[in-house]
Amino acid sequence: MKIIIIGCGRVGAGLAETLSHHGHGVTVVDQAPAAFERLGPSFRGETITGGGFDRDILLTAGIEWCDGLAAVTTSDEVNLVAARAARQMFHVPRVVASLYDPRKAEVSRRLGLLTISPVTWGINRIVELLCYSRLEPVKSLGSGEVDVVEAEVPHLLAGRTVNELTVAGEILVVAITRQGKTFIPTLGTELREGDLVHLALLATSAERLKILMGWH
Incomplete structure (x- = not known):
């Protein structure tokens, strides 16, 4: 794949x-x-070198035939402008923007842009690590709204x-591992002691799940 990354901070360099x-x-x-000194050997x-929303710079970077673009500067405004240009003007198939303001991230998602919000994700991840004592976190989805x-x-x-x-x-119970084998259950599948259940849940519903598991 051909990928363009706007911003060579710690995130951009690591991603690159x-x-x-x-x-x-x-x-x-x-x-x-x-900033390019952050890139390893x-x-x-x-x-x-140039602005991430400059048309000539984007054309030089090959945006007309790239497969994806990630805008990960420290400026929400720059990331939004670059992402919108890539999506709406150049029709790049996959565009992701990093937005520190959760409100802007929500608005951007409504406009069809893929976004990550480090602040929201970080808050939900810390809550997850502090509070899910009997739940083993596997993955956070979106900006941490679903675990x-x-x-x-x-x-x-x-x-x-x-x-x-x-x-x-x-x-939602998405799978069960029983005696070393994993399968997708139905609502009527009987649970057995020792089963490992794999669940998708809203981050805000962790306490409700604990009640259903009998941990309260």
């Missing part, structure tokens, strides 16, 4: 090195030439059904 290591063609754009991509967790079925739930651990729009 990782993508380059995986064999993708990467071009990094930053206004400060010194293993980076095999290209660097361009994928694992938990062992307690004795009190043995013989109950998956339906009793399901709350529409909040908690």
Whole structure:
């Protein structure tokens, strides 16, 4: 894939090195030439000095035929302008913008832009690590609004059904691991003691899940 990265801060440099290591063609754009010093010796991509929302700079970076663009400067405004230009003017298939203001991130998602909000994700991740004592975090989705967790079925739930651990729009059992084999259950699947359940839940519904698991 051909990827353009706008911004060569810690995030941009790390992203560029990782993508380059995986064999993708990467071009990094930053206004400060010194920023490219963050790129390690293993980076095999290209660097361009200039503004991430400058049309000529984007054309030089190859935006007309790139597969994806990530705008990860420290400025929400720059990231938004670059992402919108890539998506709406150049029709880049995959565009991601990093936005520190959660309100801007929400508005951008409504406009069809893929965004990450480090602030929101960080808050929800810390809550997850502090409070999910019996839940094993596997992955956070979006900006941390939805989590994928694992938990062992307690004795009190043995013989109950998956339906009793399901709350529409909040908690969903997506898989069960039993005796080393993982399968997708139905609402009527019986839970057994020792089962490992894999659940998707809203970050705000962790306490409700604990109640359903009998941990309160």
